[in-house]
Amino acid sequence: MSETSPAEASPPLVDAGGPPEGDTPGLWESLKEAVHGTRRDLTRLPVRRAIFLLAVPMVLEMMMESVFAVVDVFFVGRLGADAVATVGLTESLLTIIYAAAMGLSIGATALVSRRIGEGDPERAARTAVQAIGLGMVLAVPVAVAGVVFARPLMALMGGSPWVLEHGVRYTQVMLGGMGSVLLLFLINAIFRGAGDAAISMRVLVLANAINIVLAPMLIFGVGPFPELGVMGAAVATTFGRSCGVVYQLYRLARGDGRLQVRREHLRLEPGTMLAMLRLSGAGTAQALVGTSSWVVLARIVATFGSAAVAGYTIAIRVVLFALLPSWGLSNAAATLVGQSLGARQPERGEHAVWTAGRINAVFLGALGLLFVAFAGQVVGIFTREPEVVAHAVHALRLMSASFVFYAFGMVLTQAFNGAGDTATPTVLNICCFWLLELPLAWALSGPLGMGPSGAFLSISVAFSVMALAAIVLFRRGHWKERRV
Secondary structure (H helix, E strand, O other): OOOOOHHHHOOOOOOOOOOOOOOOOOHHHHHHHHHHOOOOOOOOOOHHHHHHHHHHHHHHHHHHHHHHHHHHHHHHHHHOHHHHHHHHHHHHHHHHHHHHHHHHHHHHHHHHHHHHHOOOHHHHHHHHHHHHHHHHHHHHHHHHHHHHOHHHHHHHOOOOHHHHHHHHHHHHHHHHOHHHHHHHHHHHHHHHHHOOHHHHHHHHHHHHHHHHHHHHHHHHOOOOOOOOOHHHHHHHHHHHHHHHHHHHHHHHHHOOOOOOOOHHHOOOOHHHHHHHHHHHHHHHHHHHHHHHHHHHHHHHHHOOOHHHHHHHHHHHHHHHHHHHHHHHHHHHHHHHHHHHHHOOOHHHHHHHHHHHHHHHHHHHHHHHHHHHHOHHHHHOOOOOOHHHHHHHHHHHHHHHOOHHHHHHHHHHHHHHHHOOOOHHHHHHHHHHHHHHHHHHHHHHHOOOOOOHHHHHHHHHHHHHHHHHHHHHHHHHOHHHHOOO
16 A cells, blocks of 8 residues: 555644734633644644643543542442452552553554654554554453452452452452543553643543543442442443443544544554564553552452552552553653654653653642642541541551652653663662562561561652653763664
8 A cells, every 4th residue: 555645644733713823822711722632743843732732632631530439449449448449459450451451552643653753644644553453462360350250359458358258359340441541541652652641631531521520420329320339340441441442433534633443454463563562561661660560569469458559559549540541641752752753853752751840849849848848638538437537547658758759750751761771760760669569568567576667667768769750861971862
């Protein structure tokens, strides 16, 4: 098949109603353009403006992703500590699935952003199809295994008798619906890599709106809906995410963004799939190393009872609510790195990363101070059980004290990924999480007698060390030579 020229393959990157390139619009105009979705060539805009136009919808997208977790805990918290522990232990298992989804997403973002930077939307669209195909192949066996082995997995995680009797249905629904999680992560990464971050944002707004409406109705049996208890939260979340996937596919086929998937793109391309597998395999290993540490940490905390697990779960959800918007800013930097390298402007990509890191540090630093000062009030939104509150407050203060380090670490690791250098973050994760965090958590919580606080403290130490190491490696500049 003959190649279609970039100009014929998709609408040109032109003004979408805003001021011409080079002008400096006001904040309100910039916000409208960012949320609506810019059509500008991000490699030609001033760096700060390009970051803003990408980061605003990405931050909103990440906030919407974190809302899934917070909504579940908010409503399930009314059912008691065992119900919250069910959600927490299940989420720890799901981190393995999230690792696969994030790994595929890393490869998709790196390849799609590089093709867009090169001015080749046709190859970007074909790359998107290969990524979606890989995601669908992975989703089916994962869902089947999750339903079949839900109970033994929860037992392995240290679930209480109540969790194994009543909470396992929540786990089965969540694991059985993992196809929606994989595709939601993956297709949104494709949109982000293309620079269509506003579409990713709208996808999660839709999915969350459905979840927020359905969750209390299915948990408590409001009106004609059955009272499903903790399982109702899983049904609402899975249904909301599935609706989001349907909308994603519609937007890809509609073709009013930077990518349009047409019939001729729906074929397997071994070369592209191998490149995707190479990047995604390393990305999955990277994410698996990081997320598996959460599973082990949850298991360490579980030895201290359901109240400790519930407190840990609430604190983690609050921290994720803070960090996921920062991941949005980090993803903006990753997209700009990939597109800048594709456009042969590596210095522009480096400038974007340091700019995003400084912005992230100011935001997270201020938020960390607020969490330290008002941890009790924040935790009180989710539970009133004194023992759970005590664990959650202590965990939140310990983890948020190092938010400034988290800020740079998040941006820099995503920048490596955006450049296609997935090996460096993988090595950092192995050293900081497996070789430092987990042994430290065990030693502090057990032999040194700190209890659950030892596990909480190890998280801050690991993320801080990773940030410092990432700064040193990024400055060396080897990522600029990466080819994908």
